Amino acid sequence: xxxxxxxxxxxxxxxLGDNAALTGAIAxxxxxxPLYIRDGNDDEGGASKWWLHHALENLGSDLSACGAGLxxxxxxxxxxxxxxxxxxxxxxxxxxxxxxxxxxxxxxxxIAALKEDGIEVVVHPGFLLFEPEQIKTGxxxxxxxxxxxxxxxxxxxxxxxTLAAPKKIKGIEAIASDDLVDWKLIPKTAWxxxxxxxxxxxxxxxxxxxxxxxxxxxxxxxxxxxxxxDIAGTSRLSPSLHFGHISPRQVxxxxxxxxxxxxxxxxxxxxxxxxxxxREFSWHLLCAIPDFTTQPLQKSFMQFPWLNDDAGLxxxxxxxxxxxxxxxxxxELWQTGWMHNRVRMIVxxxxxxxxxxxWRIGMAWFWDTLVDADLGSxxxxxxxxxxxxxxxxxxxxxxxxxxxGEKFDPQGDYVRRFVPELAKMDAKFIHEPWKAPADVLAKxxxxxxxxxxxxxxxxxxxxxxxxxxxxxxxxxxxxxxxxEDLFE
DNA sequence: TGAAATGTTGGGGCG
DNA sequence: ACGCCCCAACATTTC
Numbered sequence: 409x410x411x412x413x414x415x416x417x418x419x420x421x422x423x424l425g426d427n428a429a430l431t432g433a434i435a436x437x438x439x440x441x442p443l444y445i446r447d448g449n450d451d452e453g454g455a456s457k458w459w460l461h462h463a464l465e466n467l468g469s470d471l472s473a474c475g476a477g478l479x480x481x482x483x484x485x486x487x488x489x490x491x492x493x494x495x496x497x498x499x500x501x502x503x504x505x506x507x508x509x510x511x512x513x514x515x516x517x518x519i520a521a522l523k524e525d526g527i528e529v530v531v532h533p534g535f536l537l538f539e540p541e542q543i544k545t546g547x548x549x550x551x552x553x554x555x556x557x558x559x560x561x562x563x564x565x566x567x568x569x570t571l572a573a574p575k576k577i578k579g580i581e582a583i584a585s586d587d588l589v590d591w592k593l594i595p596k597t598a599w600x601x602x603x604x605x606x607x608x609x610x611x612x613x614x615x616x617x618x619x620x621x622x623x624x625x626x627x628x629x630x631x632x633x634x635x636x637x638d639i640a641g642t643s644r645l646s647p648s649l650h651f652g653h654i655s656p657r658q659v660x661x662x663x664x665x666x667x668x669x670x671x672x673x674x675x676x677x678x679x680x681x682x683x684x685x686x687r688e689f690s691w692h693l694l695c696a697i698p699d700f701t702t703q704p705l706q707k708s709f710m711q712f713p714w715l716n717d718d719a720g721l722x723x724x725x726x727x728x729x730x731x732x733x734x735x736x737x738x739x740e741l742w743q744t745g746w747m748h749n750r751v752r753m754i755v756x757x758x759x760x761x762x763x764x765x766x767w768r769i770g771m772a773w774f775w776d777t778l779v780d781a782d783l784g785s786x787x788x789x790x791x792x793x794x795x796x797x798x799x800x801x802x803x804x805x806x807x808x809x810x811x812x813g814e815k816f817d818p819q820g821d822y823v824r825r826f827v828p829e830l831a832k833m834d835a836k837f838i839h840e841p842w843k844a845p846a847d848v849l850a851k852x853x854x855x856x857x858x859x860x861x862x863x864x865x866x867x868x869x870x871x872x873x874x875x876x877x878x879x880x881x882x883x884x885x886x887x888x889x890x891x892e893d894l895f896e
Numbered sequence: 897t898g899a900a901a902t903g904t905t906g907g908g909g910c911g
Numbered sequence: 912a913c914g915c916c917c918c919a920a921c922a923t924t925t926c
Contacts, residue, residue, distance in 0.1 A: 635897080749897095801897075806899070808898080871900090871926095875926060879926095
């Protein structure tokens with residue numbers, strides 16, 4: 409065993425700092441082989457692939473600087489691991505735990521097979537703050553309500569302190585590696601590629617700077633500014649957390665530290681920690697409910713009469729619904745790969761309630777277009793808005809896009825930024841241009857139905873329709889009808 | 897981490 | 912002075 413290198417299998421922990429698997433591999437005292445495997449079944453969306461490309465580029469250069477270059481391989485993970493083991497004489501494989509139910513099941517098989525081969529396998533905790541087994545109700549079941557879940561997290565033993573990034577990693581003589589460019593993660597022709605590059609800095613160092621900037625400039629006002637898409641009041645750390653350029657533990661401790669240093673920001677800091685815990689809650693739910701990504705948690709929604717509305721879906725995706733706050737959000741998503749959280753709720757409510765389109769269709773669009781697309785958060789959040797998830801917003805909580813716009817984008821600056829055809833519209837009418845008098849429209853250079861669409865649905869009518877659909881789906885007596893055929 | 901409908905209250909204008 | 916109406920402003924309930 410002496411002098412045998414170990415393989416460090418990266419996945420969503422693309423950083424050197426606070427990386428328990430990396431620290432553990434180095435602590436063995438032998439060479440480390442950093443490996444990233446691209447599985448044929450990977451199903452990231454376009455925006456995520458763009459991010460992944462830059463993330464791997466960045467991680468590779470950070471690792472090289474430490475003395476152990478990143479090996480890229482494409483294929484079935486077990487096959488690749490066995491091949492690299494054969495090429496290098498490695499006797500151990502280390503990685504960070506994966507929580508996706510399918511990947512967890514796959515990993516269990518890989519662990520068994522490697523052990524059969526006589527290889528040591530060490531799996532460290534992964535991209536969460538707490539292991540799902542660690543946070544349970546008094547009855548040892550997973551929490552289904554957020555508030556008690558968050559209290560249990562705050563009451564649990566604090567997440568371990570963070571680990572320093574290694575300065576040096578003992579490497580091996582070079583072995584073959586794919587060329588990242590050949591993975592074609594970045595589409596050649598898509599025009600949005602440039603937009604993403606303008607908006608984001610990818611990698612561990614950039615994530616660290618982003619966190620410090622957030623704490624210094626925005627944490628104090630976070631509690632209220634977080635709901636304002638016209639203000640840069642959020643951390644924008646979601647993609648970095650997803651890809652693991654920063655760990656939730658690093659964020660957790662940094663926020664606590666800021667809270668201790670400046671008690672004035674205590675409320676805002678707490679609010680931010682709750683948001684981190686929503687991410688945690690989502691993943692714990694997904695671990696407990698393997699079909700969470702495809703089936704409504706509340707089974708009464710199995711027979712909800714969703715509509716097939718290709719025209720409505722296309723208008724939503726392109727930001728052409730005629731509701732300015734919805735269109736601004738959808739265009740922000742398409743142009744920057746990200747959308748402000750408040751606006752995510754508004755556009756999701758619009759798709760689900762106003763258009764009666766299945767939440768899974770909206771979820772798929774977010775999956776493809778978000779740079780922070782995350783299986784846990786995306787699933788739990790869409791179910792939450794639809795009213796069929798855990799601790800969900802009641803179905804009848806239907807956002808009025810006009811009121812939401814007026815409340816959270818009071819001057820219309822957010823709309824003006826992403827819906828330039830309304831840039832000159834009077835703030836009084838920017839969230840409901842269809843109500844603007846002719847002279848106001850003329851002055852703004854807006855011709856409804858030509859330069860900017862008329863609303864594709866009337867909200868009041870759509871709201872009534874949504875409430876009726878809910879009633880129908882739940883049956884006359886308010887109980888869910890029996891419908892075994894839906895499971896076929 | 898809603899919105900709309902409905903109910904209640906109290907001040908002011910006014911006959 | 913008094914009753915009546917109007918209608919904010921708020922509170923409650925309903926979806």
